[in-house]
Amino acid sequence: MSTTAAPIPFTATARTGHDLETTLSSAWFRLITRVNAELVHATGDFYRARDVAPVLMPITVNSVSSPMGLGSDSLPVRIDLFGDPTYLADSMQFQLEFMLRMGLRGAYYIMPTFRGEDPxxxxxxxxxxSEAEITGGLDDVMRLVEDHVTTLCSRLLDSPAADDVAAFAGGLDHVVDIAGRTRFPEVTFEDACALVDPEHVEDRGSGVRAITRAGELQLIERFGGVVWLSRMPANSVPFYQAGGEDGTALCADLLLGLGEVAGCGERHTTRAATERAIVGHGVDPANYEWYLRMKELAPLRTAGFGLGLERFLAWVLRHDDIRDLHLMPRLKGVPTWM
Incomplete structure (x- = not known):
């Protein structure tokens, strides 16, 4: 049954260690709970229909995928596990690649990811x-992401929560628009640099260039609400992204709502190509010996993507702060009651 008025967001800045009672009575968090449940159900149904298998992953890793080279702006979370230094998972992409060597056409999971930078x-x-890896290349995974996002939108429109989402978001026209598309527009990084204001293109040195969040928002508006930003400079993306002969990477970011919602890319197939990229990014190959050995023993062309559920949900709700979307927050420097 629809609520009579839009739920009021419980802002991140208002959350304290003593907000249990308010959280329990919040229509905002009840709505988020319902929408998240629909997204998870829809994700499972989507992949089952495409023979992409759910896989069970640990939450700790020895080889982090972020930071991973010259263009990284993310920090790993290091912990002590039974006396051994390790990391909380920043992504399980490497492990998904491993699972494809088990004879799967594709593999996916939904699980927590940990990052150390300030929220x-x-x-x-x-x-x-929500991450998946499939056999194939960049074009294959871009089509998978488009199909996945449009399917999620269609399921939300048919869900019992649709009226309540519309009440908060001021309508569902944006969801209807995406649900009705088959392909999203695409712009290369070089072309995008000429379309955004010059101050939104950053030169970070060592050949690393990036478009800022404000620049991403300009591109989203220019292309009617959604756009692929593709073929970034190879030095600006993780070492594990395969590259073309023109110095660009076989990768793309899906820009929607707050900015990047999903990032995808094709991986290096062989050990030699992966090792060259690692060295070129100034990363110690010794930290990734198992990954390199896997490519040596079982070379395989794969591609994959990661979608942030909170960023997608923020777009659905037309909300501008993903810190407001957690029932049980885990924010750096903010005490929690649970």
């Missing part, structure tokens, strides 16, 4: 990552 309206220290 803000578009970054969380702990968020839910």
């Amino acid at each position: 803000d309206s578009t970054h969380l220290n702990q968020f839910f990552h």
Whole structure:
């Protein structure tokens, strides 16, 4: 049954260690709970229909995928596990690649991801990552992401929560628009640099260039609400992204709502190509010996993506701060009651 008025967001800045009673009575968090449940159900149904298998992953890793080279702006979370230094998972992409060597056409999971940088309206220290890896290349995974996002939108429109989402978001026209598309527009990084204001293109040295969040928002508006930003400079993306002969990477970010909602890319197939990229990014190959050995023993062309559920949910609700979307917050420097 629909609520009579839009739920009021419980803002991140208002949360304290003593807000249990308010959280329990919040229509905002009840709505988020219902929408998240629909997204998870829809994700499972989507992949089952495409023979992409759910896989069970640990939450700790020895080889982090972020930071991973010259263009990284993310910090790993290091912990002591039974006396051994390790990291909380920033992504399980490497492990998904491993699972494809088990004979799967594709593999996916939804699980927490941990990052150490300071949180803000578009970054969380702990968020839910929906990641998948498939056999194939960049074009294959871009089509998979488009199909996945349009399917999620269609399921939300048919869900019992649709009226309540519309009440808060001021309508569902944006969801209807995406649900009705088959392909999203695409712009290369070089072309995008000429479309955004010059101050939104950053030169970070060592050949690393990036478009700022404000620049991403300009591109989203220019392309009618959603756009692929593709073929970034190879030095600006993780070492594990395969590259073209023109110095660009075989990768793309899906810009929607707050900015990047999903990032995808094709991986290096062989050990030699992966090792060259690692060295070129100034990363110690010894930290990734198992990954390199896997490529040596079982070379395989794969591609994958990661979608941040909170960022997607923020777009659905037309909300501007993903810190408001956690019932049980885990924010750096903010005490929690649970």
